[in-house]
Every structure is written in C-alpha cells, then in structure tokens.
Amino acid sequence: MCISCGCMANEPESEARAHVPAASVPAADRHWHQHADGSWHSHEHARLDHGHSHDQDAHGECGHDAGRGTGSGAAAQGPGGDRRVRIERDILAHNDAIAGRNRRLLERGSCLALNLVSSPGAGKTSLLCRTIRCIGDSFPVVVIEGDQQTSLDADRIRATGAPAWQINTGKGCHLDAAMVERALAQLDPPGQALVMIENVGNLVCPAAFDLGEDAKVVVLSVTEGDDKPLKYPDMFAAARLMLVNKIDLQPHCDFDPARALEYARRVNPGIDVISVSARDGTGFDAWLAWIDAQRRAKQAREAPEVIGHEAGQIGRRPVEAAALGPSPD
C-alpha cells in the first residue's frame, strides 16, 4: 500500500512493492507506480479519488507497453490516430554534443582541460592560484571560473597573471558545456595550454555534466569530513583524481585520509589521490607531476594527428612526441 495515498489497496500483491509518492510534486495528485516488471509510471487523479486499480485493463489505458526495447521502427500507430515514436537518446545528448565540440577544440590545440569540482569552500580557487604561480612560465594556463554571482574568483586568478573568464550561472547550480564553449571562445587558449575549469561549488550537480574536459578533479578538504565520498558518491565516481586539500589542518580535524581514500575507492576503484595544502604548498610536487603526466600523455596521443593534418601525413608519430615516452594507450 502506498504510504501517501493508500491506492495500492486495490492492486495485486506483486505490484504493491514499490510505490513512490511524488511528494515534491505540488500538483500532489501525480504519483508513481512501479509495476511487477520493474517499469514505473506516474499519473494524476483527484486527491480523494483513489479507487483505481492496476489490472491489465487499467494498465492498457496508460497506452503503456512496459517492455524494454519493444519494436525497432520509428513509429507505431495507436488507437485514435496517436502514434508512438522511438527517440532512444540520452537526456544529456545536447550537452554532450557541445562537450564533444569543446573536446575537439582542445585536442586541436593539445590543451589539457581539468574540471575542478568540490563543495563550496574546499579551496579550489586558492589551489588554482598556487598552481598557476608554481607553473610560472613553463606553459600557458587559462582559467574558466563558475559561480552563481560575482567575479571575485576571476579577479583572484587574474591577480596571478593568468587569463580568466568568469561565468555567472545566476540560479544555476553547475556549469554546462555551452557555457564552457562560450568561455573558450572568449579566452582562445594558446596551444599546449592548461585549461582549468573551476566549477560551481556543489558536490552533487556538476557530476552529471560533461564539459569537454579531460578529467574531473574532485577537491575534498579535511574540514569537510572523510565520509564525503560515500555521502556524495556520484562526484567521486566521476573524478579521476581526488585532491585532499587543507592537509595542514589535519591535526586539528577528525579527518582520516586513509578512510577518505578507502571510501573514495569504494565508489571509484581507479581514483588517484594526492594530499595537498594550497596554503603552505604541501603535496604540490605530486600534484604538479600529476598534471605534467596528463599533459604529456595527451600530447603524445594528440600530436601525431595534429602534425599529420598539417603535413598531410595522418598517423605518423613525430619525433618530439615519441621522445616524451610511450602513450598510456
């Protein structure tokens, strides 16, 4: 029986196992049913009218063919001239197409792009400022900053000498690929640049959005607690590297780095981890070496194609890329 409306009273036992009321739906008369075959549907009815049943006839009324992968045609004619049309596309197809454009643009310039994600206050901007100062003139760095409001972060980045573009998402809780495409057009990163994207401080929403980056880097500060990877698994599952920041504060916090790593690897067995302090520079050698390894790997992958396009010799591996070492692929 549904704990919200009790309408499962009329339903077969097999269907009464999972009825999720849409508590957050203001219409309140829309709710969800999971059927015996695992499919869900929602429908609306008057608040006091809960006498409907979910036998086969009522189910047919939904126009609802619950099986997966039924039919391969684009459309099927139903009663009354209604048609069923297959779509079969990811909800994020539009975002992912733009992310693909961003990725190809960055590949053409052999630019490495990292998408920094964390909860607010984990120290992403401080980390970026010190990273840019450490890199100095070794190679170009450009920064895309995402915040709901203000250009405070971009101002801090520009004070280091690196070009920065501030995106204000307004009420938005994450950056999407279209925002980054516009920012890249403005920044026009030079070849071989490191493109750092500081996402909106939010440990949930940015996980789902591909921006065209090479890797997501999740920043977890010791003041947040070592159980964050289990509480917010999607973000740690999406990241290639976890930076444990503010490690200089560890003696003052009940934070166990080994536990944080264990939890992160429960949701992502392959995640790398480096402990750093953006304040005193602890761990920056390892962080900069990680960036360098990513850049070299990407250039070793991309350079043959870039050179090949220019010289009309697709597939030939240039000497300088080969000298960087074998490709991880």
Next chain:
Amino acid sequence: MHEMSLALGILELLEDAAGREKATRVKAVWLELGALSAVEPDAIAFCFDAVTRGTVAEGARLMIEAIPGRGWCLQCMASTQIARRGDPCPRCGGYQMQVADGAQMRVREMEIES
C-alpha cells in the same frame, strides 16, 4: 537542482522529434532512468511539469522505467546487481566494483498526436 537542466534536455529532444514528426501534441513520454544515475524520479517529474508548460509536451504523462544497477566485481570477475554506488559485491564483500549498467538517463519513446 540539476534536474531542471535534465528536464530541459528532455523537452529539447521531444520538441526536436515532435517537429520532425509534425506532431501537434506529445501525450506521453517514456524515460529509462538507471538506479545509479544522477537523477531522482520525483525531482525530474516536478521539473518536467514546470518546463513543459506552454509547450507541445504540456500535460504529457511521464512514465519511467527504473533500470537496476549492475556492477562488475574485479575480484570475482562476475556481474552482479547493486543498489547504490559504494555498495560491496554481494559475493565476496569487496569494493572492487565497476558500474556495468544502471547509469543511463534516456528518453526512449513518446506518444504523439498529429
């Protein structure tokens, strides 16, 4: 509230397809949402109602097929059902699990009037 962006993504796909099919109205939509995807059915329903107002999909019934999560245990070298990310392998109790299915968020089908 990234579900608002996801709902807009759904609407975009529906409007594209409805335009191609010369549909006057989208009456129903079928989604596949994986148990390990980054979306809550309640939240997507709320946002879908909000973003479809005044569009070809206003009032469309939303039906969601929940795709169970499946993991691949690197220790057992076997596929197994998992309810959440971070859950252990039910065979060996280990955490060397890679997601094999259940992360998808797809628009499968729509019913239209034309």
